[in-house]
Amino acid sequence: MSWPTHWETLTPKFQGDVARVAQAVSQFEPVQMLVPPKHMEEARATVGEGKAHEIEFLPIPVNDLWARDFIPLFMTRPKAASEEGKEGGEGGGGERELVGVDYNFNGYGQKAPYNLSTHAGARLLQDYWDNTARLVSQMVAEGGAIESDGQGTLMMTESSIVNENRNPNKTRAELEETFEKELGVKKVIWLKGLKGYDVTDSHVDALARFVAPGVVMISKPPAENVTGGLLHSGRFQAWREQYAQAIQVLSTTTDAHGRTIKIIDMPEPTPAKTRRIPAEEVAAFEKFGVQECEKDGSGGINTYMNFLMVNGGVLMPEFGDVEADRVAREIVEKQFPDREVVSVRIDYLVKGGGGIHCSTHDVPIV
DSSP: BBBOSSGGGGGHHHHHHHHHHHHHHHSSSSSSEEEEEHHHHHHHHHHHOSSSSSSSEEOOOOOOOHHHHSSEEEEEEEEEHHHTTOOOSSSSOEEEEEEEEEEOOHHHHHHHHOOOOHHHHHHHHIITTTOOEEEESSSSGGGGEEEEEEESSSEHHHHHHOOTTTTTTTOHHHHHHHHHHHHHHHHHEOOOOOEEEEEESSSSGEEEEEEEEEEEEEEEOOOSOOTTTGGGHHHHHHHHHHHHHHHHHHTOOOOOOBBBBBEEEEEEEOOOGGGOHHHHHHHHHHTTTTTTTTTTTTTOOHHHHHGGTTTTTTEEEOSOOOOHHHHHHHHHHHHOOTSEEEEEEEHHHHHHTTOOTTTTTOOOOO
8 A cells, every 4th residue: 555645635534544444454464555754653643553464664755645556566477487587477387476567657647746656666576575576567557457357367448558648659459469478368358448537547447347257347327317516527428438338348258268258237326425525625636636526525436346355355435325335235245255345434535536446456475
């Protein structure tokens, strides 16, 4: 995770959300928090000690809190692959090693400061993880743009990858070949997404997620144009179009093993029924160019898709729409019957354009 410090008057609110997420994660597994060095004591005092597991604070400079996007994407590979100079994480038996694939974070296509965050992953691997192997990718991407089923299939949006602001003059086929070479995957499922929809250009982790190999949960917008700021803007129609496009793709494709995709709709909350923030805070968000927050304090990335799987559990957001929160939790519990589901309130992460998944970055056990 990464400690937020740059949101001016909103910073304490973001820090409160991040602290709640860290505490929730620590029920299930250890947490490491990247913290700008001069904010170490502040972070320790605000977050506190972990619950069942430790929360460790590492003095590493970062620009923002979205650790999912700038920390390397982790995979494991046979140790022989590194010794022979090979790439790719699929296949191979015997002893395995952890590898961090660095996707050259560039602030979502030069939209956000990144001079510190883009180097954070390399320092983390070298200084705190016993010089864990680092593979520098031949493309630019963010962790929230890449969804894996763990069995050779990736899912992502074209809008956030095949984009001149990240990968100029590169075709979808060329980028797909790079993913296959670097990660060892066998199939890429491309959803369309929408360039300019938000700062990420429609990351897949707010739209569709694997809940098991061959099973995808997808963000379903409210069916009716009910009262709420988001629903009265062009963003609502864009959301519905992305949903329809994703359904069309997922219903006509297969994964790396030839399985048809089972689609599970996740009904999202009605914006008018979700918690709002005060008007003076809306103005503060506007100063940072955040598009997700509406004038009336509604809006935000109100999607249950941004859940996080942890060891033995699932962390998911709750938005204050009581009925929608209940239904969403029941759907998640049905998909993960062997995991404890924990709901976390993250009002400011949502208004700032992210969620639980965006603010964390999991690491596999070797």
